[in-house]
Amino acid sequence: MTPLKKSESKRKRILNAAMIIFAKEGINKGTIASIAQEAEVGKGTIYEYFKSKEEIFEEMLNEFFQNMLLDWQGLNDLEIPTIKKLEKIFEYTFEYLSLIDEQNFHQLIIIIEIMLYAMRKDLSKSTQIDLGKILRKLYKIIEPIIGDGIKEGVLKEIDKEYFTFILFSSLDGIALHYYFQRNYIDVDKLKAYSMEIFLNGILKNKRSTNKSKTTGFWGVGSLPK
Amino acid sequence: MTPLKKSESKRKRILNAAMIIFAKEGINKGTIASIAQEAEVGKGTIYEYFKSKEEIFEEMLNEFFQNMLLDWQGLNDLEIPTIKKLEKIFEYTFEYLSLIDEQNFHQLIIIIEIMLYAMRKDLSKSTQIDLGKILRKLYKIIEPIIGDGIKEGVLKEIDKEYFTFILFSSLDGIALHYYFQRNYIDVDKLKAYSMEIFLNGILKNKRSTNKSKTTGFWGVGSLPK
Amino acid sequence: MTPLKKSESKRKRILNAAMIIFAKEGINKGTIASIAQEAEVGKGTIYEYFKSKEEIFEEMLNEFFQNMLLDWQGLNDLEIPTIKKLEKIFEYTFEYLSLIDEQNFHQLIIIIEIMLYAMRKDLSKSTQIDLGKILRKLYKIIEPIIGDGIKEGVLKEIDKEYFTFILFSSLDGIALHYYFQRNYIDVDKLKAYSMEIFLNGILKNKRSTNKSKTTGFWGVGSLPK
Amino acid sequence: MTPLKKSESKRKRILNAAMIIFAKEGINKGTIASIAQEAEVGKGTIYEYFKSKEEIFEEMLNEFFQNMLLDWQGLNDLEIPTIKKLEKIFEYTFEYLSLIDEQNFHQLIIIIEIMLYAMRKDLSKSTQIDLGKILRKLYKIIEPIIGDGIKEGVLKEIDKEYFTFILFSSLDGIALHYYFQRNYIDVDKLKAYSMEIFLNGILKNKRSTNKSKTTGFWGVGSLPK
DNA sequence: AATGAATGAGCTTTCATTCAT
DNA sequence: GATGAATGAAAGCTCATTCAT
Numbered sequence: 031m032t033p034l035k036k037s038e039s040k041r042k043r044i045l046n047a048a049m050i051i052f053a054k055e056g057i058n059k060g061t062i063a064s065i066a067q068e069a070e071v072g073k074g075t076i077y078e079y080f081k082s083k084e085e086i087f088e089e090m091l092n093e094f095f096q097n098m099l100l101d102w103q104g105l106n107d108l109e110i111p112t113i114k115k116l117e118k119i120f121e122y123t124f125e126y127l128s129l130i131d132e133q134n135f136h137q138l139i140i141i142i143e144i145m146l147y148a149m150r151k152d153l154s155k156s157t158q159i160d161l162g163k164i165l166r167k168l169y170k171i172i173e174p175i176i177g178d179g180i181k182e183g184v185l186k187e188i189d190k191e192y193f194t195f196i197l198f199s200s201l202d203g204i205a206l207h208y209y210f211q212r213n214y215i216d217v218d219k220l221k222a223y224s225m226e227i228f229l230n231g232i233l234k235n236k237r238s239t240n241k242s243k244t245t246g247f248w249g250v251g252s253l254p255k
Numbered sequence: 256m257t258p259l260k261k262s263e264s265k266r267k268r269i270l271n272a273a274m275i276i277f278a279k280e281g282i283n284k285g286t287i288a289s290i291a292q293e294a295e296v297g298k299g300t301i302y303e304y305f306k307s308k309e310e311i312f313e314e315m316l317n318e319f320f321q322n323m324l325l326d327w328q329g330l331n332d333l334e335i336p337t338i339k340k341l342e343k344i345f346e347y348t349f350e351y352l353s354l355i356d357e358q359n360f361h362q363l364i365i366i367i368e369i370m371l372y373a374m375r376k377d378l379s380k381s382t383q384i385d386l387g388k389i390l391r392k393l394y395k396i397i398e399p400i401i402g403d404g405i406k407e408g409v410l411k412e413i414d415k416e417y418f419t420f421i422l423f424s425s426l427d428g429i430a431l432h433y434y435f436q437r438n439y440i441d442v443d444k445l446k447a448y449s450m451e452i453f454l455n456g457i458l459k460n461k462r463s464t465n466k467s468k469t470t471g472f473w474g475v476g477s478l479p480k
Numbered sequence: 481m482t483p484l485k486k487s488e489s490k491r492k493r494i495l496n497a498a499m500i501i502f503a504k505e506g507i508n509k510g511t512i513a514s515i516a517q518e519a520e521v522g523k524g525t526i527y528e529y530f531k532s533k534e535e536i537f538e539e540m541l542n543e544f545f546q547n548m549l550l551d552w553q554g555l556n557d558l559e560i561p562t563i564k565k566l567e568k569i570f571e572y573t574f575e576y577l578s579l580i581d582e583q584n585f586h587q588l589i590i591i592i593e594i595m596l597y598a599m600r601k602d603l604s605k606s607t608q609i610d611l612g613k614i615l616r617k618l619y620k621i622i623e624p625i626i627g628d629g630i631k632e633g634v635l636k637e638i639d640k641e642y643f644t645f646i647l648f649s650s651l652d653g654i655a656l657h658y659y660f661q662r663n664y665i666d667v668d669k670l671k672a673y674s675m676e677i678f679l680n681g682i683l684k685n686k687r688s689t690n691k692s693k694t695t696g697f698w699g700v701g702s703l704p705k
Numbered sequence: 706m707t708p709l710k711k712s713e714s715k716r717k718r719i720l721n722a723a724m725i726i727f728a729k730e731g732i733n734k735g736t737i738a739s740i741a742q743e744a745e746v747g748k749g750t751i752y753e754y755f756k757s758k759e760e761i762f763e764e765m766l767n768e769f770f771q772n773m774l775l776d777w778q779g780l781n782d783l784e785i786p787t788i789k790k791l792e793k794i795f796e797y798t799f800e801y802l803s804l805i806d807e808q809n810f811h812q813l814i815i816i817i818e819i820m821l822y823a824m825r826k827d828l829s830k831s832t833q834i835d836l837g838k839i840l841r842k843l844y845k846i847i848e849p850i851i852g853d854g855i856k857e858g859v860l861k862e863i864d865k866e867y868f869t870f871i872l873f874s875s876l877d878g879i880a881l882h883y884y885f886q887r888n889y890i891d892v893d894k895l896k897a898y899s900m901e902i903f904l905n906g907i908l909k910n911k912r913s914t915n916k917s918k919t920t921g922f923w924g925v926g927s928l929p930k
Numbered sequence: 931a932a933t934g935a936a937t938g939a940g941c942t943t944t945c946a947t948t949c950a951t
Numbered sequence: 952g953a954t955g956a957a958t959g960a961a962a963g964c965t966c967a968t969t970c971a972t
Contacts, residue, residue: 037956054378056371058283062942072958077943132378139374146367149434150281153360162435192448195436196429203428204421209374210387211420223417231456287967297933299969308967487935504828506821508733512963522937527964582828589824596817599884600731603810612885642898645886646879653878654871659824660837661870673867681906737946747954749948758946 041079044069045093048086052143053136057087088159091144095164102171112178117225119172123201124221127208138209141202169194197228266304269294273315277368278361282312313384316369320389327396337403342450344397348426349446352433363434366427394419422453491529494519495543498536502593503586507537538609541594545614552621562628567675569622573651574671577658588659591652619644647678716754719744723765727818728811732762763834766819770839777846787853792900794847798876799896802883813884816877844869872903 047069051060062083066073080086105118130138148161173194179185204224208215272294276285287308291298305311330343355363373386398419404410429449433440497519501510512533516523530536555568580588598611623644629635654674658665722744726735737758741748755761780793805813823836848869854860879899883890 054375056281056283056375058281074958078956083942135374135378139371139378142367142371142374145431146281146364146371149360149364149367150279152435153357153364165432165435166439188451189444189448192440192444193452195432195440196445196449196452199428199432200425201428202432203424203426206370207390207420207424207427210377210390214391215417215420219414219417220421223414224421226413227418227421227456228452229456231452231454299933302968303931504825506731506733506825508731524937528935533963585824585828589821589828592817592821592824595881596731596814596821599810599814599817600729602885603807603814615882615885616889638901639894639898642890642894643902645882645890646895646899646902649878649882650875651878652882653874653876656820656881657840657870657874657877660827660840664841665867665870669864669867670871673864674871676863677868677871677903677906679906681902681904749954752947753952
């Protein structure tokens with residue numbers, strides 16, 4: 031990466047401006063000129079801190095996930111019961127959704143922009159950026175919470191890797207779709223129902239989760255390996 | 256059946272080419288020239304069928320969701336038990352994931368591209384495209400399945416609108432994240448665990464879902480409105 | 481090279497404009513915009529015919545030497561006595577100098593521009609352009625004239641390769657310096673003296689050119705190894 | 706001797722760096738930044754010594770020719786026979802060529818860069834730099850050698866101005882072309898043949914050089930005015 | 931109807947020059 | 952004096968769109 035030099039705060043200002051512009055316009059339509067204007071620096075100044083538009087994007091992306099990792103790590107470090115942590119995951123997510131408004135939707139959009147960018151980079155085998163790896167780091171932060179929950183006997187003996195993945199990606203999908211239905215959906219109800227579903231499922235009569243005994247339709251045992 | 260008019264088939268060819276190019280390159284980097292080449296028509300010809308690049312994208316977007324609606328409608332029209340239909344939702348999703356490979360990832364990418372496009376259109380209040388509305392149509396197709404499940408006593412008396420939303424968007428998120436972990440995740444296991452979670456939750460000891468009686472921690476009743 | 485397509489005449493017009501601009505301003509200061517203006521085409525049109533500014537320069541360079549080769553070849557093909565051909569070499573050169581004026585000095589300058597460009601390309605080992613080879617082709621056209629002169633007994637038994645090289649490069653140097661002294665030098669006198677010197681040398685008393693007998697100061701034998 | 710002031714040595718360092726950079730990259734592609742780096746001074750420092758990039762180039766140019774003048778003057782001041790001086794002219798030239806290698810070709814290139822620059826300045830009537838005048842000074846240093854040679858009866862009664870011009874510019878052209886054929890040409894042979902040609906010409910049977918008697922083909926009298 | 935040659939607006943990037951320290 | 956961070960003018964190049972054929 032570009033070595034840090036000159037004013038670090040100016041560098042941050044540019045990255046922040048870039049996030050706003052890239053969210054609003056996308057990496058392609060968003061121009062260096064507009065980033066410069068947003069950051070209140072000269073167009074040339076940007077190139078003192080970054081080699082290219084693409085580098086700005088990738089640095090912003092790193093910064094973005096770096097912060098995300100720290101945020102989630104902070105949750106994990108809390109000295110609260112496992113079950114509380116699990117609850118916090120939902121709370122964090124939906125609190126975030128409840129707080130965003132027309133002014134900062136760009137934070138929601140930039141995630142999609144980044145994912146799209148990363149998908150294409152991934153597909154073109156350009157290994158410069160590996161979002162999959164970054165995401166796995168995120169999963170790994172959540173995973174111990176699930177693990178503890180199982181150990182403590184609160185959670186079923188579910189594969190914690192898969193569950194973390196499903197939980198995390200589901201919340202991501204909910205947030206994404208929420209964007210489009212934000213005027214029709216109540217975040218609190220969404221949170222309550224999401225927790226209810228993930229924790230208790232939707233079947234009325236809970237069947238045994240003891241796989242060996244499961245013979246019915248929904249049993250995991252009957253699924254293809 | 257009336258065969259497609261020559262001009263009609265050419266229109267489809269262009270839209271199809273556009274999907275491939277836009278998926279691969281994005282709406283901005285993807286060029287009219289490359290779409291023309293992919294569709295094997297002249298560059299000028301495209302403007303006989305569409306007013307602008309943006310119109311191509313939006314027509315493609317409509318086509319895309321039109322097909323999606325038909326697909327899901329097809330599921331709904333099947334004469335199978337409600338519970339089977341619910342299962343089919345998972346099966347469709349994960350079968351789709353199991354079939355995509357390096358050659359047709361663009362189908363996964365184009366959804367994100369479209370969502371991103373729609374988010375920005377939405378944010379800029381340009382009402383030309385309303386993906387939220389299209390998605391609600393999709394939800395509405397699934398919703399009766401849930402409704403029937405409740406009526407038949409198979410499912411809990413959960414709010415069917417919210418549940419549909421949560422189910423649909425969760426599966427979307429799972430598919431999105433699956434892209435990045437496709438080399439680390441087994442689709443069949445992912446499907447099995449997803450179904451298990453959504454249907455039975457992850458708590459070991461199922462608590463009462465009778466809201467009126469819920470006073471404990473996880474109860475919906477205790478959540479802030 | 482770029483395949484010929486579209487209007488060949490337009491391509492020529494661009495190359496011609498490029499020669500004028502590059503001569504006047506150099507390859508770096510000369511802009512695509514000014515070439516476009518000179519050629520009376522749009523800026524974008526140039527990129528329909530050439531991939532880059534550098535390609536324009538190199539195509540112009542090729543065209544330039546292609547024509548030069550044809551010109552000199554034309555001289556060689558004349559059915560005139562050898563000695564006349566030798567004379568023509570001088571005549572061509574100085575006639576050229578006598579005809580250039582403020583309006584077409586660019587033809588003189590472009591040669592230097594090309595040489596400079598080629599020197600740097602050569603130094604950077606970029607083998608795309610090999611002016612040395614092109615020049616050797618030019619020498620090879622002149623060489624037979626010298627060879628015939630020797631065979632016919634008109635010229636001394638001088639190494640025809642080296643003589644050709646010396647003659648050609650000397651005339652080039654004379655033309656180059658002539659540019660700076662054009663207001664002080666009479667082309668006709670310059671021609672006459674040049675011929676006199678090259679043909680008869682400047683020593684008053686001709687010494688033997690029989691190397692074996694040369695013991696004096698100027699003999700080749702006395703030169704440092 | 707007074708030691709160079711610190712500032713003076715820095716000025717020289719910049720000019721020297723400029724020569725290297727301008728030779729390698731040309732006046733346009735060569736950047737102030739790279740000159741500063743090569744000179745190991747700050748970018749801003751350069752503007753303490755020179756008003757602009759162009760001024761650097763012109764100062765370097767002056768320095769370059771100043772040194773050249775001194776070199777040639779040194780030759781003239783030698784207390785050796787006229788004929789020896791004439792020989793030295795060739796020796797200097799070809800010794801120079803024999804010594805240059807891949808590491809210092811830039812000294813050869815910078816001459817062309819300067820000439821090109823001067824040609825354009827000249828053409829644009831910008832009188833700031835007059836290379837023609839500088840070259841005439843150079844010629845004037847050589848000229849007396851020829852004059853002495855004629856007086857001493859060693860050389861023919863040739864116009865010494867024209868001869869000096871022809872000799873000097875020819876050697877320049879030879880050096881220029883030598884660059885491109887350096888892998889194919891032996892400098893010692895080139896020197897020997899050059900001397901042979903300039904001193905004795907290439908005609909086998911020397912004709913009279915007495916102009917008044919010349920009526921034949923090669924006579925000056927028969928040349929077009 | 932179909933085409934692709936032509937175009938200029940608009941983009942990224944470079945770099946000579948300035949100026950506060 | 953010496954410096955290098957800051958800058959905007961200017962350049963190469965791309966590409967959506969037009970339009971004559």
